Amino acid sequence: MAQALSTTALLLNVSLLLVMLLFFSNNVLGMKQHHNKKQATQNYRDALSKSILFFEGQRSGKLPANQRMKWRRDSGLSDGSAMHVDLVGGYYDAGDNVKFGFPMAFTTTMLSWSVIEFGGMMKGELQHAKDAIRWATDYLLKATAHPNTIYVQVGDANSDHACWERPEDMDTPRTVLKIDPQNPGSDVAAETAAALAAASIVFRRSDPSYSKLLLKTSIKVFDFADKFRGPYSNSLKSFVCPFYCSYSGYQDELLWGAAWLHRATKNPKYLYYIKLNGQTLGADESDNTFGWDNKHVGARILLSKAYLVQNVKELHDYKGHADNFICSIIPGASFSSTQYTRGGLLFKMGDSNMQYVTSTSFLLVTYAKYLTFSSQTVSCAGTVVTAKKLRSIAKRQVDYLLGENPMRMSYMVGYGSKYPKRIHHRGSSLPSISSHPARIACHAGFSVLGSMAPNPNLLVGAVVGGPDAQDRFPDLRSDYEQSEPATYINAPLVGALAYLAHSSGQI
Template identity: 75%
Template structure:
């Protein structure tokens, strides 16, 4: 019998190793899917239907909600019907709505191919926002940035369908600039233009053209909208981080959407002055620096744009600030393992960070790179594991054994801080519920009569404790910008565990 050559022997050994690692990976995926990510994905997108303002379409699935805000904009003789209520109140704030749109778009751009039957619903959620943003930016060098007076609205507890508070309309223009909200709106329009590039090229072109115009306005007339509109937007959506981050973020999205060298040279020449290398490590509706770094690192890692080399380093330092055990970790975790950034609506930082983790892991994998945190090597797999752990916590793997997504799992918050969900629906109670009388429902201990499926609440405190109390808005209020980045992460998880 002929002896087996050493080369063939090595080949057999490698083949066996490959088979065993493939089997391990497959079985690992099969066993490790502790949650139904596909179900969570469906619900995270459905939530946006519960936040809709304007005339609801016949195919509205969140059926306890009805049309509302049908004369929005009439105070200024403009049509501002549509868009989203940001959270549990009845105000349309343009700044967080634009960020929500950008994050929904980014979710689809990175993971839309994994969404299968949910892709259409995700696009519809984006379009509900962009149709409104097109109305708000229709006049040159003017953006309508808010509908409703938050102070007056917060003095009432009423359904959006019953609203009788003043629908004050606020705008920015060349005399009262609002660079951060204008640049974020440009980012929203630009990122959405990429989403519709193939499915609706005409709409995509309209969005791209408007994004270019809006960004030029943001950059030309610089100033914070928190100065000019302080009494209306503060403390709700004051811009605390300044507008430099939005200019960098907006330029990054325009560079992607237009492929014009103009935006690349803008980023190269102004990146430093716009805070490209600041060491902040929170990503939210207010601060986009980290998001811009990760987005720009893609151009370096995957498109070989050498001039953006530094953004890989900037993105790496953000990652190192999150990883426990790394020398530069600055992130606090609860005893149950949840990232804890801030007591008020902490979950928004968790969802935005997990999105960046799976997205950056994707860029690193494709470019065969890792992150070096002062000698601690962090692989893309480790980033995905950290992201999955955060999502699993949200979905019920936590000390309270409760899902923080409404309608997901056997146990979830029953008394979320949300007017529409906490008051009887128009169908069950057709008579108007006045501004003040709604507080009887607000202060009641009863569970909400309507389930705002998919809503992710603000979440527990630093000790993993959650009060299921309607009045505790910092823990019990959902928000569109908390759900938007989670859509992408859930699509990734549903796909990687073979659920979709």
């Protein structure tokens, strides 16, 4: 009887223990699920898809059969004819109808870098990203087809900005601008070399012959940039300024271009070039703004990979240069020199600030990848900053962009329930060809510019310039500083979104 009781008690205890374990595990699982849900409040996969789709809305030239942005039509089909060259294709940089080679090349480099670092995480979006890159590189190959000559712009920006018309209707001069030995442009040439070199890595496996063509052209273009030195805005000032003046000079592009050729070719001559010229080209300057004009920070991060991942010891200093940039942007730190809004947005300037948010976010997740590989951290005045910290800062910036901000607004068109409806973009703001086949003349469109009506065509995925220093955004079409999208805003965001979509288990 006593033995039977003890056996029963034992069974009861075991049963009770199992119930407790089950209860505990369910609660832990629930907590874990809740924690994961809290971590991924945004649909990064959807944002990634849309950020790439945006580029189809910026296409110039003969649109392909698989064009997904259906309200767009062919445009600029005679581009280059004024100089008897074929310059059809490429991208309009922002909300106008000019093809500026400088920001287009930077866009291409950043799209390529996004794919190089995070393409393996993109799954079904990878091909779309490669299509976006190829649309640009096909054009850049045309622009660099003639020896010691690069065609760097199609369209007269002053005439173009005096009109508000669809790219399909444009009748402003399609002025063709070029650089050559007599009128050098080391900045735009070296950026073009960087774009072609980076893209050659993207297509190395999927299209080897195209990759070799890109790399061969890149080498020639870089040699031209280095041999005939000077900023392109000297000789082309009346056409490219104030739109895309080379304010930072051309030294940063030469370092950036050499860094990409070093990565793409593994040729020791580029390592030697970087070692020999790095300091004079500004390797250790404290200009911690990365964008279409200044590439110093990007070059530092890129070259730090050669040291951290490939163990190229000669580039040890670039880890220190990259760390200096990282320390400058840590929010709330005594050693930080970067301004943040009360809502938490990195703020560099009022005009198209979101470009610096996306480029910095990309650099953060990319550098975090290199640090993780090499099991290293960043030391900022004695404070250790980990790769995890860098990723959390990048995530916070992207989350703000996607809607976690005082305005509760996504700054990506078509993402979320509230986003900019009146973006500064001609094609998006005017009726499409299918709904209004008749031509809309140059000045006829200006009635739309000041209108409060939403844009009839959704430029899905477009990221606008963003809010001001007080986190305010008026959503006015006439406010180009805050409401205009641009290819170079989206390009680095593609990589950051791919990382976040993958790390949160969405892709």
